[in-house]
Amino acid sequence: MPTLTIDNLSVTIPDGSTIFEAAAQLGIVVPHFCYHHALGAVGACRMCAVTVVEGKMPGLKMSCMTPAEEGMVVETDTAQAMEFREHVGEWLMTNHPHDCPVCDEGGECQLQEMTISSGHGVRNYRGNKRTYQNQDLGPFIAQEMNRCIQCYRCARTYQDYCGGRDFGPMGSRQRVFFGRFTDGMLESDFSGNIVDVCPTGVLTDKTFRFKTRLWDLQQAPSICPHCSLGCATVPGGRYREIQRVVSGVNVQTNGHFICDRGRFGSSYVNHPKRPRQARVDGTNVPVAQALNRLRDKIAGVIAEHGPGAVAFVGSGRASLEANWLLKQWARSLKCPAPVFELHPRRGRAIRQAVGPLSSHLASLRQVRKSDLVLVIGADPLNEAPMLALALRQAVREGGRIVVLDPRPVDLPCVFEHHPLTQEQILCLLAGRCETGLLNNLLSELMTARRPVLVGGSDLLGGVGLQLLGHLTESCDNDDRYCLIHPLLPRVNSFGGGLLEDAPQEDLLERLENGRIKALVCLESDPGSEHPEAGRMQLALSRLDYLAVFDCLPTHATRRADLLLPTATTVEGDGVYINNEGRMQAFSAALQPGIPIAAVTAGQHPPREFMPETPGSQPQPAWQMLQDLLGERHSVTALRRAMEQSEPRLEGMSRLQPGDEGIKVAPQDPEPVEESTVEIWSQDGDLRLLPVQSCYGSEVASSLSQTVTPRLVTPRLMVHPQEAQQRHLQEGEDVTLKTAHGLFRLRLFCDERMATRRAIVPCLPGTPLEIFVPGGLSLPCDIEGGAS
Amino acid sequence: MKQTEQLLFKNRRPGETAFLKEYEGSGGYLGLKKAVREMTPKEVCELVKASGLRGRGGAGFPTGVKWSFFPAENPGPKYLVCNCDEMEPGTYKDGELLKADPHQLVEGMIIAAYAMQIDTGYIFIRYAYKEQFAYLERAIVEATEAGYLGKDILGSGFGFELHVHGSAGRYILGEETALLNGLEGKRPNPRSKPPFPAVRGLFGRPTTVNNVETLANIQHIVNGGAVWFKDLALTVEGAGTKLYGLSGHLEQTACFELPVGISLRELIDDYGGGVWQGRAFKSCLPGGASTPFLTADNLDVALDYQTLEAVGSRFGTAGVTVFDDRTCMVAVTLNLIRFFARESCGWCTPCRDGLPLVVWLLEKIERGQGTDDDLQMLKAQHRNICGNSFCALAEGAMGPVDGLLSNFEQEVVDHIQKGRCPFTA
Amino acid sequence: MMELLTAEQLDKFTVQVAGLEHPRELIIDLLRSVQDNHGWVPDEGVALVAKILGLTPLEVEEVATFYDKIFRQPVGRYPIHICDSICCWSRGGDALATHLREHLGIDFGETTADGLFTLLPSCCLGACGRAPAIMVGQNTYGPLTTDDADRIVDALRQEAQG
Numbered sequence A: 001m002p003t004l005t006i007d008n009l010s011v012t013i014p015d016g017s018t019i020f021e022a023a024a025q026l027g028i029v030v031p032h033f034c035y036h037h038a039l040g041a042v043g044a045c046r047m048c049a050v051t052v053v054e055g056k057m058p059g060l061k062m063s064c065m066t067p068a069e070e071g072m073v074v075e076t077d078t079a080q081a082m083e084f085r086e087h088v089g090e091w092l093m094t095n096h097p098h099d100c101p102v103c104d105e106g107g108e109c110q111l112q113e114m115t116i117s118s119g120h121g122v123r124n125y126r127g128n129k130r131t132y133q134n135q136d137l138g139p140f141i142a143q144e145m146n147r148c149i150q151c152y153r154c155a156r157t158y159q160d161y162c163g164g165r166d167f168g169p170m171g172s173r174q175r176v177f178f179g180r181f182t183d184g185m186l187e188s189d190f191s192g193n194i195v196d197v198c199p200t201g202v203l204t205d206k207t208f209r210f211k212t213r214l215w216d217l218q219q220a221p222s223i224c225p226h227c228s229l230g231c232a233t234v235p236g237g238r239y240r241e242i243q244r245v246v247s248g249v250n251v252q253t254n255g256h257f258i259c260d261r262g263r264f265g266s267s268y269v270n271h272p273k274r275p276r277q278a279r280v281d282g283t284n285v286p287v288a289q290a291l292n293r294l295r296d297k298i299a300g301v302i303a304e305h306g307p308g309a310v311a312f313v314g315s316g317r318a319s320l321e322a323n324w325l326l327k328q329w330a331r332s333l334k335c336p337a338p339v340f341e342l343h344p345r346r347g348r349a350i351r352q353a354v355g356p357l358s359s360h361l362a363s364l365r366q367v368r369k370s371d372l373v374l375v376i377g378a379d380p381l382n383e384a385p386m387l388a389l390a391l392r393q394a395v396r397e398g399g400r401i402v403v404l405d406p407r408p409v410d411l412p413c414v415f416e417h418h419p420l421t422q423e424q425i426l427c428l429l430a431g432r433c434e435t436g437l438l439n440n441l442l443s444e445l446m447t448a449r450r451p452v453l454v455g456g457s458d459l460l461g462g463v464g465l466q467l468l469g470h471l472t473e474s475c476d477n478d479d480r481y482c483l484i485h486p487l488l489p490r491v492n493s494f495g496g497g498l499l500e501d502a503p504q505e506d507l508l509e510r511l512e513n514g515r516i517k518a519l520v521c522l523e524s525d526p527g528s529e530h531p532e533a534g535r536m537q538l539a540l541s542r543l544d545y546l547a548v549f550d551c552l553p554t555h556a557t558r559r560a561d562l563l564l565p566t567a568t569t570v571e572g573d574g575v576y577i578n579n580e581g582r583m584q585a586f587s588a589a590l591q592p593g594i595p596i597a598a599v600t601a602g603q604h605p606p607r608e609f610m611p612e613t614p615g616s617q618p619q620p621a622w623q624m625l626q627d628l629l630g631e632r633h634s635v636t637a638l639r640r641a642m643e644q645s646e647p648r649l650e651g652m653s654r655l656q657p658g659d660e661g662i663k664v665a666p667q668d669p670e671p672v673e674e675s676t677v678e679i680w681s682q683d684g685d686l687r688l689l690p691v692q693s694c695y696g697s698e699v700a701s702s703l704s705q706t707v708t709p710r711l712v713t714p715r716l717m718v719h720p721q722e723a724q725q726r727h728l729q730e731g732e733d734v735t736l737k738t739a740h741g742l743f744r745l746r747l748f749c750d751e752r753m754a755t756r757r758a759i760v761p762c763l764p765g766t767p768l769e770i771f772v773p774g775g776l777s778l779p780c781d782i783e784g785g786a787s
Numbered sequence B: 001m002k003q004t005e006q007l008l009f010k011n012r013r014p015g016e017t018a019f020l021k022e023y024e025g026s027g028g029y030l031g032l033k034k035a036v037r038e039m040t041p042k043e044v045c046e047l048v049k050a051s052g053l054r055g056r057g058g059a060g061f062p063t064g065v066k067w068s069f070f071p072a073e074n075p076g077p078k079y080l081v082c083n084c085d086e087m088e089p090g091t092y093k094d095g096e097l098l099k100a101d102p103h104q105l106v107e108g109m110i111i112a113a114y115a116m117q118i119d120t121g122y123i124f125i126r127y128a129y130k131e132q133f134a135y136l137e138r139a140i141v142e143a144t145e146a147g148y149l150g151k152d153i154l155g156s157g158f159g160f161e162l163h164v165h166g167s168a169g170r171y172i173l174g175e176e177t178a179l180l181n182g183l184e185g186k187r188p189n190p191r192s193k194p195p196f197p198a199v200r201g202l203f204g205r206p207t208t209v210n211n212v213e214t215l216a217n218i219q220h221i222v223n224g225g226a227v228w229f230k231d232l233a234l235t236v237e238g239a240g241t242k243l244y245g246l247s248g249h250l251e252q253t254a255c256f257e258l259p260v261g262i263s264l265r266e267l268i269d270d271y272g273g274g275v276w277q278g279r280a281f282k283s284c285l286p287g288g289a290s291t292p293f294l295t296a297d298n299l300d301v302a303l304d305y306q307t308l309e310a311v312g313s314r315f316g317t318a319g320v321t322v323f324d325d326r327t328c329m330v331a332v333t334l335n336l337i338r339f340f341a342r343e344s345c346g347w348c349t350p351c352r353d354g355l356p357l358v359v360w361l362l363e364k365i366e367r368g369q370g371t372d373d374d375l376q377m378l379k380a381q382h383r384n385i386c387g388n389s390f391c392a393l394a395e396g397a398m399g400p401v402d403g404l405l406s407n408f409e410q411e412v413v414d415h416i417q418k419g420r421c422p423f424t425a
Numbered sequence C: 001m002m003e004l005l006t007a008e009q010l011d012k013f014t015v016q017v018a019g020l021e022h023p024r025e026l027i028i029d030l031l032r033s034v035q036d037n038h039g040w041v042p043d044e045g046v047a048l049v050a051k052i053l054g055l056t057p058l059e060v061e062e063v064a065t066f067y068d069k070i071f072r073q074p075v076g077r078y079p080i081h082i083c084d085s086i087c088c089w090s091r092g093g094d095a096l097a098t099h100l101r102e103h104l105g106i107d108f109g110e111t112t113a114d115g116l117f118t119l120l121p122s123c124c125l126g127a128c129g130r131a132p133a134i135m136v137g138q139n140t141y142g143p144l145t146t147d148d149a150d151r152i153v154d155a156l157r158q159e160a161q162g
Helices: A019-025 A079-093 A110-118 A153-161 A193-197 A260-264 A287-305 A320-332 A344-354 A356-360 A364-368 A385-396 A422-430 A436-447 A457-475 A493-499 A507-512 A533-541 A555-559 A621-628 A635-645 A705-710 A720-725 B020-025 B030-038 B041-051 B063-068 B093-100 B103-116 B130-145 B176-183 B212-216 B218-224 B226-231 B264-271 B305-310 B329-343 B349-366 B372-385 B392-407 B409-418 C007-019 C023-038 C043-053 C057-064 C086-090 C093-104 C146-161
Strands: A003-006 A009-012 A049-054 A059-062 A073-075 A141-143 A168-170 A177-179 A203-205 A232-238 A241-247 A278-280 A283-285 A310-313 A372-376 A400-404 A416-418 A451-456 A483-487 A518-522 A545-550 A562-565 A574-577 A582-586 A687-691 A715-718 A733-738 A741-749 A757-761 A778-784 B079-084 B120-125 B161-166 B207-211 B241-248 B255-259 B281-285 B319-324 C078-083 C117-122 C134-136 C139-141
Touching: A003 A019, A009 A019, A019 A049, A019 A073, A049 A079, A059 A079, A079 A110, A079 B349, A079 B372, A153 A168, A153 A193, A153 A385, A168 C057, A193 A203, A193 A241, A241 A260, A260 A385, A260 A705, A278 A287, A283 A287, A287 A310, A287 A518, A287 A545, A287 A562, A287 A621, A310 A320, A310 A507, A320 A493, A320 A518, A320 A574, A320 A621, A320 A635, A344 A356, A344 A457, A344 A483, A344 A493, A356 A457, A356 A483, A364 A385, A364 A451, A364 A483, A372 A385, A372 A436, A372 A457, A385 A400, A400 A436, A422 A436, A422 A457, A436 A451, A436 A457, A451 A457, A457 A483, A493 A574, A507 A533, A533 A555, A545 A555, A545 A621, A621 A635, A715 A720, A720 A741, B020 B103, B020 B130, B030 B103, B030 B218, B041 B063, B041 B103, B041 B218, B041 B226, B063 B103, B063 B207, B079 B103, B079 B176, B079 B212, B093 B103, B093 B130, B093 B212, B093 B241, B103 B120, B103 B130, B103 B161, B103 B207, B103 B212, B103 B218, B120 B130, B120 B176, B130 B161, B161 C023, B176 B207, B207 B212, B212 B218, B218 B226, B241 B264, B241 C086, B255 B264, B264 B281, B264 B319, B281 B329, B281 B392, B319 C086, B329 B349, B329 B392, B329 B409, B329 C086, B349 B372, B349 B392, B349 B409, B372 B392, B372 B409, B392 B409, C007 C023, C007 C043, C023 C043, C023 C057, C043 C057, C078 C086, C078 C093, C086 C093, C093 C117, C093 C146, C134 C146
Parallel strands: A003 A073, A310 A518, A372 A400, A372 A451, A400 A416, A451 A483, A518 A545, A545 A562, A687 A757, A715 A741, B079 B120, B079 B207, B120 B161, B241 B319, C078 C117
Antiparallel strands: A003 A009, A049 A059, A049 A073, A141 A203, A168 A177, A232 A241, A278 A283, A278 A562, A574 A582, A687 A778, A715 A757, A733 A741, A733 A778, B241 B255, B281 B319, C078 C134, C134 C139
16 A cells, blocks of 8 residues: 655555556546546556656656556656646647537547647647548447547457457557448447547447537436346436437446447437326326326225225336335225236246345446356346446456356357256256256355356246355355345346335236226336236236326336326436345436427427427326325435335435445345245257347337347247257248247257257337246247248 | 677678578587586576677667576466567668578577577568578478477477567567567557566567577577677677678678677778768768767767767667768658658557657758747657657657757758758759 | 468468467468468458458458558559668669659559559668668569669569560
8 A cells, every 4th residue: 555645645545556546546637548447557648647756767657557656756747747748639639630619529528628638739730630431330339530549448448348359440550540340330239338438529429419519418327227237327318308328437336338228228218109198098187187086096996896906016117216105105005015026937036136145146346356157047148238248357357257048148258158948057056957067166166266146037037046045155155255146127126126025916816816906007017027918918908997107108008097107217316226236326317308309390499389398297206106195205305214114225315326326235034935836847849938138128128219220130049959850941931839829930040059949039019029038938839931 | 900700690601591501510509509418597598698698689688687587487388589570770680690591590599498498489570581581491490300499409308399470561560569469460569568578478478589689699609608708899898799780871781790899980981881972971870760870970989889878879780871971861860750650550649649740840841841940849749759658669769850959950950041951952 | 363362271271270279370371371372461361361260350450451561452463662761762762762653654552554563662671781672572672773673673574474
């Protein structure tokens, strides 16, 4: 821990830190380009020069490359350092075009800031500027190479951090070009990060081009709603339209980067079919009127049929506040407590994560720092992409990754893959079948210093996660826990699970036996979330009354007798709890409203004047629920009340959007026993496994037009051996026969996947939407040709 | 004109190349035999250290000292890399040496590898040296067949294998860490130091990189001893002979093996045949394109490391390029800076963007459009690029600018005041 | 001339790659082989090298575009590298370059209409004692008068016809 002096201020920093980091700790920002917190120092730009006045090697030094030493005296503003930095500014600007007024980076240009801070103001160079021909990097990233200052950040992010192999530096000297071998869409699922790290307007978000000058952009710290990892994001928009998402910084979760689904998959907020108005029996009404009607209607059902006739469904999409208020409302009406996960098997998995596993939960940061990660029943790139990136960082630091999963898992790093079926994995975890592999892995886990088990709840279910829990405990030792990183279905699945008092009876059965007359759904869609989607839709059609709070157009919102439009994540405040039990707050970047572009057909200013903003009825669900309960507290007061009622939420009222979040207290060690309804072996030659696809499986990205170029088409995937046995050719159209019907699908073969399994992506809005992830494999058969 | 004992050019005959038979006939591989049979690796290192041999590739770091940093006892692969990228303008000595007597390098490398207990060697050779590449490949085959290379060299138990790697052009590959990246098949940008190659070099393993001429001297040191080798030099501090490659405005531009410490005047007059066309000496680059110019005042300087540093220049590679009195030093500097700007790898700002700015300034001055402000700007560029680039390339590029400003500033002023280059009609 | 790699070369490299811990070290050898066969390295050549080494085309392109003696654009059968570094410059390199440009009727970077010659400026060829020098393919010539240069060009033309 050396102590040194920088600009007459004393600072003590950890061993191995640089002068740059020491200065940053003092709040002194040394101008820089190539240094980036997540990428480290490479000494390329030379902008961060400072003068070492006293030290082993005095003189002008690059602060990012020079280790801080005990007793060192550093000055950042000597004439020598200032003159040099001014020259770096001059050199960098010799080729940079003077197009700031029309540059997409204007308003958040680090080059502008650092050039000013370097002191370079007058251009003496009058020669030609180097120019490039740009490439088409696809629908997400725009390239304007003339602006490039060759800081190499994009290549270091794309290749080193993210593991992409189709974008990098070419050429040399003053003609270094950052791009692809040929024009085309960047292949990495993390490509958008090069936009965030580019210090100037070379790489910009093409989906955001020409929409808003950055000083007009409305932004707020938020949480990505697409999966359970809860990555920090900063959505931005204007004219009531979400226009872009950039990465937030949370060193505990995503670090500095996000995946392309989180970045480009947010245009669902602008979806033209989004519920914008409260509706009662087919008629648009003001929200207050709909709330009154709902209150009366529920009271009426209770009066007639008793409190057991009303069921409430919360969800892993809704905020913790809204779910909690729903629970309060149910309680005040003496109705059964809400169900927070409609998929019973997924619900059991969530219960394990929230309960018995809660003392062993690992953050993404701990995954990045792990020396051994066993990924069991998870396909990170498709289910939680930032986990894949965390695994890459573990490998870069010397860690090892072993994956047990039936899918043809891809990761942006080296890993060992055992393509076992779901049942084989469960058997293995239960110690019921061939134990050689398990024993090998166990002995590795015992000796690993920072082991983490990743468990996919969709494949493993409650039983699998419970078994994983036993495994971690048996690998704990006096120095460390063996940690677990469960992937859960949705952004706030953990929050829903935490509010659940006791396991609920399956909603479908309650609906089918007619006990339930009225159903209230909070940002949930039983018809697409329950594993028996067809039966569920039928049961819903027999309901007396369906009330739905939602921000997305779903089966339920279309069918609802009463509809209340809610705000999306980017339009309200709230808290989500991620898969490792971290409570994180998000705040509103935009007010709800129909985008001006949609209202005025692109004309501006609007030609029609209205007393209120069109489409501005949506409110955060928790506000409407407070109204129903007859209370209107501030969000802080609400969170305090929640802390009182749920001790595990301690700290919730101190959360600030954009902070690291607070982990919920682990549950008292009181094991939740699972019924062993899982099936350990399956009959039949071939079974079907519906799985999540990165783009389009979860509802938000399926409604986001922007990610269309990345969507997979409905398809059927098998091991080549299965195709061969059935005399089928890759690429031909085949018929998939299941209990849910026949499906014509293109056949894909992948020898990395398990045999005896057929895999289909779950894709809402396509014929495959009948399949919901999270279940056990289903009997199926494949036939060639037309059927 | 004294006759210098020829070590490196002993077998040099016009248009001929000495292969194994001739090489052995002239005492070749005796040094290797002596080293592996009579000396411990450590003794070889100590001997080289005592000989005072300094790296002949330009930087002049004491070879024995460099070797002593090498973790010879580390298990696992270790590499010896010979740098034959030789692309600094004015430097062609290694090419001449390999054309004449390629086995010298092979033998030197085997002894060096023995001294550092290295199992694998690479000779990294520039694209243009097609013949030398072929000669080396033949020499390696011959040496392998003769038992000088391979698993158990001369029954010593020591094994060494040697490969030749042909490059594809670019001066930056001469920088040792860029060369290592190039050998690995990566973009040859220099690496940051530390870690030094001795710690993390080729493929992340301990590596020593030496120049051709440096390595070719090793067997002579082993044969003749440290004292003998040191005494070959004419200066007290110096050691050995040196290959001087003459070029520029001389009557004879050839490469000679002469003692370290010979005077510039003797080199030019006795070996270069004097300045061409009867003209007067104006200036020279004493050791390649990156060494600051000398003037007529320096003609009696002894060509050695310390003596040249004392007059503000460097010994470099001892490729001496002479300019006559009709030469415009602004134009010379411009030519040199253009070379460096074009050969920049593009990694750090002072080199990638700073050198082209200096080119622009010098072009302007040479065209007669320069101003006093431009001269001040040139000085500021020189002051700020020096010592502040990622590797030594931009630093080297400032050598000629340094020489121009310290010795020929008046010539720059003349350009500005006359509004034209005084050397053009 | 058109083949990227001969069957023997392909076999040789495939065997070599299999035996190497770091196959990437062969990247320049492969690119140079493709260039020797084909005259320059077309996109397909980059893709082939990538395939042999288990790299992406971009990863090969990053390296290929760094070196100035790897041609990623078509060049004539005889690429002429004219040294423009200090030693050749001091002994008439500029005049030689001007002469060759006039004699061949092309500028630097251009190829003669018959597809025989491409003129390229080059840094020091290591022939400083033989200045001014040029390199045709990988053969270096110097010192050259303008007449010498013409004779070399004429001889190559004859070689191409014969």
